[in-house]
Amino acid sequence: MQSQDTKLPYKYYLLANTEMFSIDSTLIETYRLATLPSRCAMRMWMQHTGTLPIGILFYHRISENVLNPWTISPQAFRRQIEWLKANYEIVSLEQCQSRMVSGENRRPSVAITFDDGYAENCQWALPYLLEQNIPFTYFVTLGNVLSQSAFRHDIECNAPLSPNSIEQIRELADAGVEIGGHTRTHIDLGTVADPEVLADEVFGSMDEMSELIKKPIRYFAFPFGQLSNLNPVVFQMARERGLLGVCSAYGGFNFPGTDPFHLKRFHGDPSLARVKNWMTYDQRVLRSPDCNF
Numbered sequence: 001m002q003s004q005d006t007k008l009p010y011k012y013y014l015l016a017n018t019e020m021f022s023i024d025s026t027l028i029e030t031y032r033l034a035t036l037p038s039r040c041a042m043r044m045w046m047q048h049t050g051t052l053p054i055g056i057l058f059y060h061r062i063s064e065n066v067l068n069p070w071t072i073s074p075q076a077f078r079r080q081i082e083w084l085k086a087n088y089e090i091v092s093l094e095q096c097q098s099r100m101v102s103g104e105n106r107r108p109s110v111a112i113t114f115d116d117g118y119a120e121n122c123q124w125a126l127p128y129l130l131e132q133n134i135p136f137t138y139f140v141t142l143g144n145v146l147s148q149s150a151f152r153h154d155i156e157c158n159a160p161l162s163p164n165s166i167e168q169i170r171e172l173a174d175a176g177v178e179i180g181g182h183t184r185t186h187i188d189l190g191t192v193a194d195p196e197v198l199a200d201e202v203f204g205s206m207d208e209m210s211e212l213i214k215k216p217i218r219y220f221a222f223p224f225g226q227l228s229n230l231n232p233v234v235f236q237m238a239r240e241r242g243l244l245g246v247c248s249a250y251g252g253f254n255f256p257g258t259d260p261f262h263l264k265r266f267h268g269d270p271s272l273a274r275v276k277n278w279m280t281y282d283q284r285v286l287r288s289p290d291c292n293f
């Protein structure tokens with residue numbers, strides 16, 4: 001969930017996939033097509049030099065009941081996955097990191113993740129991905145899963161939705177899905193200084209989930225994930241505890257030869273035009289802001 005989303009009026013979300021949304025998508029697609037030659041030239045140059053970066057997408061909820069910008073309809077999600085499959089190799093976070101470590105990547109690649117843990121994802125989207133052997137990482141806010149209470153950002157939008165059950169998370173883990181941590185209460189870690197709170201929200205919840213699903217938790221994703229929501233102490237603690245990586249959500253590609261611990265992600269936007277725009281190496285996106293954590 002991006003922090004900027006929670007500031008939008010709820011009624012806006014009801015307009016998703018309506019005329020306003022398609023005008024927006026048409027403009028983005030027009031821009032992408034107009035800049036296609038330079039994008040193709042850039043991609044070919046990066047392939048030639050082995051510097052092709054890897055994109056990681058984060059989704060939240062796939063459902064017919066599109067209530068907010070962090071929900072995508074099954075039809076739209078299927079279109080996105082089909083487009084990704086046709087144009088990229090879909091890799092796990094671990095494969096993404098090994099390409100970064102090798103210092104060379106010539107294959108257009110993308111990784112898929114989900115944040116929060118919405119029950120409805122288990123109705124169609126996750127079985128659909130599993131059926132096709134598409135790897136993905138599923139970041140879970142443990143407190144909501146255990147209490148079965150709606151996420152605060154949904155309550156604030158007056159649209160409380162069910163989180164996954166721990167049984168569903170266990171089934172996903174048993175099916176080979178990488179389960180990651182996403183704090184205990186979906187707290188904004190950028191506002192927390194108390195090391196005990198940080199340790200419990202991030203690592204206490206991951207240790208507990210690991211015990212519940214009998215699998216190691218190797219990755220963590222910051223709630224909200226914008227630069228202001230990150231916390232350098234968490235990065236340091238995560239490295240010390242031997243996590244494989246930590247995800248943000250402010251955008252940006254992951255380049256070969258750079259530190260693979262901090263994985264940058266793009267929003268799995270309901271608009272395929274926007275996803276295409278980000279994933280096809282837009283010059284503006286390639287220069288996206290970096291941070292030193």
Ligand SMILES: [Zn+2]
Binds near residue numbers: 182186222
């Ligand atoms: Zn989240």
